[in-house]
Amino acid sequence: MNPLLREAAASVQLGWVLGAMTVVFLAVFLGWVFWAYRPKHRAMMEEIGRMPFMDGGDA
Amino acid sequence: MEKTTTGTVAAGTDVGYDLDIVKMFFTATVVWALVGMLVGVIIALQLAWWPANLGLPWTTFGRLRPLHTNAVIFAFGGNVVFTGIYHSTQRLLRTRMFSDTLSRVHFWGWQSIIVLAAVTLPLGMTQSKEYAELIWPIDVLITVVWVVFGVNFFGTLARRKVQHLYVAIWFYMSFVITIAVLHIVNSLAVPATWFRSYPVYSGLTDALVQWWYGHNAVGFFLTTPFLGLMYYYLPRAAERPVYSYRLSIIHFWALVFLYIWAGPHHLLYSALPDWAQTLGMVFSVMLIAPSWGGMLNGLLTLRGAWDRVRTDPILKFMVVAVSFYGMSTFEGPMMSIRAVNGLAHYTNWVIGHVHSGALGWVGMISFGMLYWMVQNIWKRPLAHPTWASHHFWLATIGIVLYTVSMWAAGLMEGLQWRALNDAGQLANPIFVDITARLNPFLWIRLLGGAMYLTGAVMMAVNFWQTIRGPERPAAEPVPVAAD
Numbered sequence: 138m139n140p141l142l143r144e145a146a147a148s149v150q151l152g153w154v155l156g157a158m159t160v161v162f163l164a165v166f167l168g169w170v171f172w173a174y175r176p177k178h179r180a181m182m183e184e185i186g187r188m189p190f191m192d193g194g195d196a
Numbered sequence: 197m198e199k200t201t202t203g204t205v206a207a208g209t210d211v212g213y214d215l216d217i218v219k220m221f222f223t224a225t226v227v228w229a230l231v232g233m234l235v236g237v238i239i240a241l242q243l244a245w246w247p248a249n250l251g252l253p254w255t256t257f258g259r260l261r262p263l264h265t266n267a268v269i270f271a272f273g274g275n276v277v278f279t280g281i282y283h284s285t286q287r288l289l290r291t292r293m294f295s296d297t298l299s300r301v302h303f304w305g306w307q308s309i310i311v312l313a314a315v316t317l318p319l320g321m322t323q324s325k326e327y328a329e330l331i332w333p334i335d336v337l338i339t340v341v342w343v344v345f346g347v348n349f350f351g352t353l354a355r356r357k358v359q360h361l362y363v364a365i366w367f368y369m370s371f372v373i374t375i376a377v378l379h380i381v382n383s384l385a386v387p388a389t390w391f392r393s394y395p396v397y398s399g400l401t402d403a404l405v406q407w408w409y410g411h412n413a414v415g416f417f418l419t420t421p422f423l424g425l426m427y428y429y430l431p432r433a434a435e436r437p438v439y440s441y442r443l444s445i446i447h448f449w450a451l452v453f454l455y456i457w458a459g460p461h462h463l464l465y466s467a468l469p470d471w472a473q474t475l476g477m478v479f480s481v482m483l484i485a486p487s488w489g490g491m492l493n494g495l496l497t498l499r500g501a502w503d504r505v506r507t508d509p510i511l512k513f514m515v516v517a518v519s520f521y522g523m524s525t526f527e528g529p530m531m532s533i534r535a536v537n538g539l540a541h542y543t544n545w546v547i548g549h550v551h552s553g554a555l556g557w558v559g560m561i562s563f564g565m566l567y568w569m570v571q572n573i574w575k576r577p578l579a580h581p582t583w584a585s586h587h588f589w590l591a592t593i594g595i596v597l598y599t600v601s602m603w604a605a606g607l608m609e610g611l612q613w614r615a616l617n618d619a620g621q622l623a624n625p626i627f628v629d630i631t632a633r634l635n636p637f638l639w640i641r642l643l644g645g646a647m648y649l650t651g652a653v654m655m656a657v658n659f660w661q662t663i664r665g666p667e668r669p670a671a672e673p674v675p676v677a678a679d
C-alpha cells in the first residue's frame with residue numbers, strides 16, 4: 138500500500154481508538170460523580186469527612 | 197477495638213501509635229530542608245556571579261544543581277511526606293504501623309540514599325536523567341527501600357480498625373504505587389561497571405519515558421502526597437472538616453487519572469509525533485479542573501474561620517500554600533499550550549513556575565504542617581511564637597521576589613531570542629548578550645531565595661528550642677493561634 142494511504146488508515150483507526158477511549162472515560166467519570174453525589178450517600182460522606190476528628194487522641 | 201465503619205475512638209483511649217518514627221522523620225525533614233535550600237542559594241549565586249563556582253570540578257553549577265533538586269525533592273520533600281504519612285495514617289486507620297522494624301529500615305534506608313546522593317553527585321557520577329540522576333546501585337537501593345515502605349504501608353491498611361479510608365489515605369496510596377512504577381520503569385538500565393550503566397531505551401523512546409517519569413514525579417511526589425497532607429492537616433489546624441468530602445474524592449480520581457497522560461507537554465516541538473504532543477497538551481489543559489477543585493476545597497474549608505487566618509501562622513502558611521497551588525496549576529496548563537510553550541521553553545519562566553510550585557505550594561504546606569506537629573506531638577508551645585509570623589513573611593516575600601524576577605527574565609529572554617528585524621534576521625544575533633541582560637534578575641532571585649532560607653533557619657532554631665523547652669501541662673488546651 139502507498140505509505141501515505143497507510144498512514145491515513147492508521148490515523149483513522151487511531152481516531153476510533155481515541156474516540157472510544159473518550160466515551161469510556163467520560164462514562165466512568167460521570168458514573169463516579171453520580172455515585173458520590175447520590176443523596177443516599179450524603180450522610181455517609183459527611184461522616185467520613187469527619188474521620189480526622191474522631192480518634193479521641195490529642196496529637 | 198472492633199472494626200467499625202469510621203472507627204470512633206473514645207477520648208483518652210491509648211491506641212499505641214508509634215510517634216517515635218514520626219519524630220525521626222520530622223527531624224530529618226528540618227535538617228535536609230536547610231541543606232537543600234542552602235545549595236539552592238549557592239547555585240543561585242553561581243548563576244548571578246560565576247566566580248562562586250570556585251574553579252573546582254566538585255563545586256561547579258553542573259554538579260551542584262542536581263544535588264539541589266535531589267535534596268529538596270527527595271530529601272526534604274520525601275521526609276516531610278513520610279513524617280505526615282506515618283503520623284496521619286496511624287490515626288486515620290486507628291492502628292499502629294504494621295511493623296516498627298520496617299519503619300526503621302525505611303527511615304535509615306532513605307537517609308543513606310540521601311547521603312549517597314550527596315557524595316556521588318558532586319563527584320560527577322550521574323546517569324544524566326533529570327530527577328533520576330543517581331547511578332544504578334543507588335537506584336536498586338531506592339527500589340528495596342520503597343518496597344519496604346510499601347509493605348509497611350499496605351500492611352497497616354490491612355490491619356486497620358476502620359472500614360472507610362479517608363481521602364488522604366487514597367492520595368498516599370497513589371504516591372506509594374505510582375512512584376514505585378515510575379522509578380523502576382524510568383531507571384531500567386544495563387550496568388556496565390559499578391558506576392556506569394546504559395539505559396534500555398534510546399532516542400525518542402528514552403525522552404518520552406523520561407518525561408512521563410519527570411512530569412509524574414511532579415504529579416505524584418510534589419502534588420498528590422502533599423494534597424493528602426492538606427486534606428488531613430488543614431482541617432485539623434482549622435478545626436473543621438473539609439468543605440466537601442464528595443468533591444475531595446472526585447478531585448482525587450480525576451487528578452490521578454489526568455496526570456498520567458500529561459508528560460508530553462515537556463516535549464512540545466520535539467520529534468515526538470504531533471498527535472502525542474497534542475494528547476499531552478489536551479490532558480494538561482484539562483488538569484486545571486481537578487487542580488482547582490482541590491484548591492477550592494482547601495480554601496472553602498476555612499469558611500467561617502478567616503478571622504483565625506489573620507492571627508494563626510499555621511493557617512497563614514496553609515492558605516498561601518493552597519493559593520500558590522492554584523497559581524502554579526493555572527500557569528502549568530497555560531504553558532502546555534504549544535504557542536505559549538514556544539515562548540516559555542528553555543527560559544527562566546520555567547524556573548519561576550517550578551519554584552512557585554516548590555516554594556509556594558510544597559514548602560509552605562510543609563511549614564504549616566511542621567508548626568502544627570511540633571506543638572501537638574511534642575506537646576509544647578512554640579518557644580518563639582512571633583518568629584513563626586516572621587518566617588511566614590520572609591518566605592512569602594521571598595517567593596514573590598523569586599517568581600516575579602524569573603517570570604520577567606523568562607519573558608525577556610523568550611521575546612529577545614525570537615525577535616526579528618525588518619530584514620527578517622534575528623534582532624539579537626549574539627546569544628550571550630541576552631544572557632548578560634538577565635543578570636539583575638538573577639540577583640533579585642538570589643535575594644528572594646536567601647530570604648526564604650533565612651525563614652527556614654528561624655524555623656529550625658524555633659523547633660530546636662521548642663523541643664528542648666518544658667512540656668505543656670496536660671490540662672492546657674492546644675493553642676490554635678500562636679501569636
Ligand code: HEM
Pocket residue numbers: 232233234236237239240241243261264265268269273546547550551554555558559642644645646648649
Ligand atoms: C531557598 C530556596 C531555593 C533556591 C534559592 C533555589 C534555587 C534554584 C536554582 C538557582 C535553580 C537552577 C535554575 C536554573 O538552572 O536556571 C533551581 C532549580 C530547581 N529547584 Fe530550586 N531553589 C530553592 C528551593 C527549592 C525547593 C524547596 C524545591 C522543591 C521542593 C526546588 C526545586 C527545584 C527544581 C525542581 C529545580 C529544577 C528546575 C528545572 O529543571 O526546570 N527548589 N533552584
Ligand code: HEM
Pocket residue numbers: 326410414418419458461462480481483484487521524525526527528529530531532533537540541542546549550553554557558
Ligand atoms: C496542572 C498542573 C501543571 C501543569 C499542566 C504543568 C505544566 C508544566 C509545563 C508546560 C512545564 C514546562 C515544560 C517545558 O517547557 O520545559 C512545566 C515544568 C515544570 N513544572 Fe509544572 N505544571 C503543573 C503544575 C506543577 C506543580 C504544582 C509543580 C510543583 C510542585 C510543577 C513543577 C514543575 C517542574 C519541576 C518543571 C520543570 C521540569 C524540567 O524541565 O526540569 N508543576 N510544568
